[in-house]
Amino acid sequence: MASRPTSDPTRTFRGSIDATRASLSGRGSGRPHPLLSMERPSHPDYEVHKRTLHQELLDSLDFEEVGNVPKEKLRVRLQNDLTERLERRTLPLNRLERDRMVQEILDNVLGLGPLEPLLADPAVSDILVNGPHQVYVDRGGKLTLTNTRFDDNRHLMQIIDRIVVAVGRRVDEQHPMVDARMADGSRINAIIPPLALDGPVLSIRRFSKKPLTAADLTDRGSVPHPLMLVLKGTVQVGLNTLISGGTGSGKTTLLNVLSGFIPEDERIITIEDSAELRLQQPHVVRLETRPPNLEGRGEVTQRDLVRNSLRMRPDRIILGEVRGTESIDMLTAMNTGHEGSLATIHANNTRDALARLETMVGMGMPNMRTQAIRETVVRAIDLLIQQTRFPDGSRRITSITEVVGLEGETLLTQDIFVFEQTGVDERGKVRGVFRATGVRPHFADRLATHGIHLSDRLFSFRMEV
Ligand SMILES: Nc1ncnc2c1ncn2[C@@H]1O[C@H](COP(=O)(O)OP(=O)(O)OP(=O)(O)O)[C@@H](O)[C@H]1O
């Protein structure tokens, strides 16, 4: 991006803004953002006055001097300054409009502009900016259009720029796509014109301060309690487990919960593209891939990390998401004594999950026969858990499936528990039934040898939600 003139409103205070810029989730604990409850101003000249005042404030500031003022102090100081400047003018604006103008300028100068009110709302999990005039948020799985607006493409680019610069990345014509993780774990993706046709697009997935727990998942009907107990057992005894699901279906959340069942005396190595897992055990080594630098060098892939982790004496390897040729090393690890490894995969059902896994292995080992690939898969994977996101925003486990073996070239699996949707109630909530299929899994014996006995009643389990 071209260097900016000093009077450019994008100028901010390094020291004071860094913490904010690097964190997209650490807010919302205190008061609600004042702009959340305010109507958009109707006065036709509001924006013009705002811009003038904004510029006037910037022109009056000594950036060197204020750069060292603590953020809260600076905020109060600028707020007073702006209020006074506004008082001195005779503008046709009411009290609320004046308050709003001060707040908007402060947000632009000290933070991430129009995104601030959304970031202050803890219920917002995703913020999706499609060009300057269309901003959606995801609250509890439901997308809604907000009345948040950026002035124009340039304004939006300034905010995107602030976010990516905070994590040492850049976005410009040469690098029109960035994918980055903020210091607090939130993930952002930005893609700009000419690739994005209607203006810069910014997608923010916030890292929730408190990840969902096993109890949260059972309480909200995502996983019935008895099924959670079964899964706890399968993790404790070390079944190799693959969680599959579509985008945003809750794979990582479930992986985090299941990882919580790993006994405390085991050495766990986690491998992720962007570290999201938050394990509570004392003995966890966290690894994260690295994208290539601006010259295209220095990339460290998941495959590199899986291979390296095998030399680190892991008891368990947890792979955030299998997406490429690291699947080969992962399966090899699972087949060679690293039992109880866990991973997620992007797929809409268990059949597709296995097919995708096969394809990924095939891409890395083009000479390997399908039969051999399937044998490896069958020997490695014990359990498949399908996670699904429903139209009402709810997420559930929709099947727990055992990988049984191979018959000829066919992979045999059997569902142990399934969720079937029966309808939608008058409030739009999905209704359905969790039920056992009646099949007693082979892994029941394995659990029994560890003292975990699954009662027969479990295999006639049925629960309506
Ligand atoms: N069982 C659940 N009930 C309600 N909300 C959930 C549930 N599981 C996850 N969520 C929420 O859904 C969102 C997506 O969850 P998560 O990141 O686990 O999904 P994912 O499948 O890993 O997504 P991605 O495809 O982006 O990797 C998060 O905001 C999370 O808090």
Ligand SMILES: [Mg+2]
């Ligand atoms: Mg995920």
